[in-house]
Amino acid sequence: MDALADLLDGARARGALFHQSILTPPWSLRFLHGTPLALVTMVRGDAWIAPGDGSAPVALRAGDIAIVRGPQPYTLSDRPGAPPQVLVHSEDFCTTPTGEDVSKALTLGVRTYGENRTGSALLLSGEYQFPGDVGERLLAALPPLVVLTEECWECPLMPFVAEEVARDAPGQQVVLDRLLDLLLISVLRAWFARPEAEVPGWYRAQSDPVVGRALQLLHDDPAHPWTVAELAAKTGVSRAALARRFTRLVGEPPMTYLTGWRMALAADLLREPDMTVEGAARRVGYANAFALSVAFKRVRGVSPSAYRAGEQRTQPGPLTPPPTGSAGAGARARVGLRPAAGRGAGGRPEAVVVPPPEAARRPSRPRATAPQP
Numbered sequence: 001m002d003a004l005a006d007l008l009d010g011a012r013a014r015g016a017l018f019h020q021s022i023l024t025p026p027w028s029l030r031f032l033h034g035t036p037l038a039l040v041t042m043v044r045g046d047a048w049i050a051p052g053d054g055s056a057p058v059a060l061r062a063g064d065i066a067i068v069r070g071p072q073p074y075t076l077s078d079r080p081g082a083p084p085q086v087l088v089h090s091e092d093f094c095t096t097p098t099g100e101d102v103s104k105a106l107t108l109g110v111r112t113y114g115e116n117r118t119g120s121a122l123l124l125s126g127e128y129q130f131p132g133d134v135g136e137r138l139l140a141a142l143p144p145l146v147v148l149t150e151e152c153w154e155c156p157l158m159p160f161v162a163e164e165v166a167r168d169a170p171g172q173q174v175v176l177d178r179l180l181d182l183l184l185i186s187v188l189r190a191w192f193a194r195p196e197a198e199v200p201g202w203y204r205a206q207s208d209p210v211v212g213r214a215l216q217l218l219h220d221d222p223a224h225p226w227t228v229a230e231l232a233a234k235t236g237v238s239r240a241a242l243a244r245r246f247t248r249l250v251g252e253p254p255m256t257y258l259t260g261w262r263m264a265l266a267a268d269l270l271r272e273p274d275m276t277v278e279g280a281a282r283r284v285g286y287a288n289a290f291a292l293s294v295a296f297k298r299v300r301g302v303s304p305s306a307y308r309a310g311e312q313r314t315q316p317g318p319l320t321p322p323p324t325g326s327a328g329a330g331a332r333a334r335v336g337l338r339p340a341a342g343r344g345a346g347g348r349p350e351a352v353v354v355p356p357p358e359a360a361r362r363p364s365r366p367r368a369t370a371p372q373p
Contacts, residue, residue: 128180
């Protein structure tokens with residue numbers, strides 16, 4: 001399994017929040033879910049999306065899709081800078097900015113909201129509820145906002161997703177969970193493949209015949225007692241050559257990368273209610289719980305038990321207020337328009353927002369749209 005496959009394989013929605021909003025201008029919605037990751041698209045009409053860090057709004061045209069990394073709130077509106085008219089606190093709870101509960105007044109049907117069904121705009125969004133459902137490494141690889149234009153990404157799933165969101169059938173939540181996973185994977189593959197996208201060093205390194213092979217070995221069997229010498233022998237270079245090349249392309253030495261990968265796997269395992277620290281230790285290559293605890297505390301600053309207890313306390317419920325503060329450097333990206341500008345604080349991706357040039361304007365061709373709700 002390659003590193004990207006491992007990253008995407010970690011997407012496992014549980015109780016995904018899906019909804020569609022039928023809107024008539026002027027409109028402005030501020031989402032306060034505090035969820036770790038959201039996907040947003042305009043099925044009909046255009047919008048502006050503004051991340052919660054105060055960055056400039058970015059155009060979201062019909063057919064474009066946005067990936068929003070939480071937990072900071074974000075705003076969607078029909079025009080840039082419009083003050084929020086509705087605050088969306090959870091899937092079934094929204095208020096005016098003054099605190100008036102308008103949840104029932106704006107409910108039009110199953111997962112469908114708005115003042116009436118004749119609105120010119122149709123907004124569709126899906127959110128992961130829990131950080132473990134997408135994994136820390138995936139969240140760390142993303143800027144706070146990515147907008148993928150329709151020219152860069154066309155997905156046959158979208159009409160089907162829009163249809164399923166308003167359906168109420170046995171097992172519907174499981175269907176929506178898997179659809180959100182497929183949608184995220186499709187979007188991320190398109191984004192990572194763009195030459196303009198700022199992606200982690202390990203992604204670029206996968207194409208290197210030596211380092212790519214070493215990464216594949218580490219991801220195929222992270223529990224193996226790897227050494228630089230063994231990796232070098234399997235990739236056909238000297239230890240010194242592998243260490244230099246790996247560090248230059250990935251950004252850290254091979255054993256440091258392996259430790260980080262093992263700790264990410266252990267963190268995900270510790271979210272499973274039936275998984276013991278001993279069991280997680282053996283799954284990621286440590287002899288016992290004590291050995292994992294020492295490594296985990298050195299890397300994460302807390303013991304596995306304390307980490308698990310903290311995760312259980314912070315799992316968001318339907319009415320949990322969103323966490324405060326920004327999770328990143330306030331960067332954002334519009335993919336498919338111009339090369340990104342580099343990386344910001346802490347190595348997180350950072351990019352500029354660029355208006356589409358005239359040549360990149362969308363051609364006037366028919367689009368596949370979802371059925372009217």
